[in-house]
Amino acid sequence: MTDPVLPTSRRDLLTMIGKVGGGAALYQAMTVMGHAAESQFTGPPGLSGAKPGASVLVLGAGLAGMLAAYELTKAGYKVQILEAQNRAGGRNMSLRGGDTVTEIGSVQKVGFAPGNYLNPGPWRIPHHHRSVLHYCKELGVELEPYIQNNTNTFVHRKAAFGGKPQRYRDVVTDWKGHVSELLGKALNAGALDQAVTAEDKAKLLEAMRSWGVLDKSMAYVKSEKLGEQRGWDRPPGGGVNGAPIPNDPFSLSDTLDSKIWEALGFFAEHVMQPSMFQPKGGMDHIGKAFQARVGKLIRYNTRVSKIAKDERGVTASWTDAKTGMTGETRADWMVCTIPATVLGQIDIQVSEAKKVAIKALPYGNSVKIGLEMKRRFWETEDAIYGGSSFTDAAIGLVSYPSHGAFSDGPAVLLGAYPFGLGAYILAGMTPEKRIEAALEQGSVFHPKHYKSEFRSGVSLAWSRMPWILGCCATWTEESRAAHYQDLVAMDGRIVLAGEHCSYYGCWQEGALLSSLDAITRLHQRASAA
């Protein structure tokens, strides 16, 4: 018997889920079915036995480049790294008081108090990003919990609740309640009698009543039981007025206006699920730990202008950005981690297919803004300890520090983290205007204190970083199919690496996995040569 509606195979089911629920739902389903791995990391590559004198030139001292250098050196290769910036780490970065942010068109000095920092690039590490976690442990980078989920934060949309932010917990509870009530109605009306057995119908009704916190008549209404999830008008206390008073749920229409399912979908993604971690004191401790191992191999301020190869080796031509000196560096092999935005502008001797792939990879834009406040009013006034409040304004969110709870003195909020249009709008502003906009838009969550407690701010627009010209690679299913294998294929003596050469785009895990794969193939090729 074939049911025209129900999928007949696992693949059909996945296709159907993809069509109905979009990519995120598809990925979720694939994960459940064991198709999508959490991370392919199975341990350090353990390369050894490089041919005596064999050399590798690494372009770029970000995490991918430094990991390549670290492991290849252990394997016995003679390694050199060329880095365009005057620092190592790439997008792995933390900004502290006294630091300078140099964008195309502006320079900012960071005014944070000692000990405070902003991670303008990567900022959180999911528990399943095993490469990052492995190397943190191996290199002695101390990690602490990053607070990803906090139901006491706010959600805000201009078109919902009259523009008034609401607690995430309240809106999620109401979403659950209204959906349960509706499913209950549909079940009781017999609308699903063809789809479910009588036995399952009874179970579903019981589940909806309990899960949605419905009353005896299957209605989602104010109750003490609901107060236990949603909070109270008057919370439980002691003595004569100890009895709590529950509050009124929002209407179905209001709840729909909030589009809360988008936030639920966001947190349902595997990469957004706790536990999550951050290096104590700033994300750049990872970059610095690699730098401590391979820093002596790095030539800084070295802008590569040309990459050539022949049967015997590779040559990078470069200009020293400080002295104007030009030079060439030669090696047997090359790992090139230069971002595609920049690599596409370099004269590189690789296959036509790889050149096309490099130029077919646009980069998304993102902006982060750090706002240092004189005190933690979000903790003292709003009982928010970590997590993020979401808004549909350009800033996208306000995220609260996971560390240092209950401490006195200034603390840094992440005052903006959008991709897309919000990021373009903020990036196009002067640094001063960005701070103004972030204070204005973030005030919606903390109107009494947001502006008055502001102490100093810094922003970083990734499109304005002269060494990358964007945040991270934007792949689509179509561009993956057309170009991904061409991009990552070893081309004679040259292999590319970085987050753009992975299926973990925009994550450090992708940069490390790509690097491990690249050097493993390079070592195989070099050993066979």
Next chain:
Amino acid sequence: MPGYREISLVTGGLPLAAALALSSPGRAQDRGGASEVAVADEGREIYEQICQACHMADAKGGGVPGAMFPALAGNPRLADHDYASIVVLKGRGGMPWFSGVLTRPQIAAVLNYVRGHFNTYPDAVTLADLDRISTANPPVPDCNCGH
């Protein structure tokens, strides 16, 4: 706000790939909040909201040798308005496409602003031009983008 159109980056009937391009490139990538910002209908405002994030307020581009955003001001390649239209519709190099993110009228408006204000090309890009290009779907022309 009169003269503004709400563009949802996540929904709003956009093709999924196009919507993802700007809001959440690639599956499972790190990202922050899903802003849904009003994009203007007027060319100058669209330029200020979007284009100047990379091409700069004076449209002179920027960067360092070998890693440049091209200048749009005084750009002889923009004399060919089909070239300019293809790049905005389909993207090129590090630049994402804006088809499905901006409406056709918005794309025409910003192209005409860039070609008229930062250059002196008199002929306007029309909606019919954009439709013609979308139907023909020509390849993105190559060039040494940064220089």
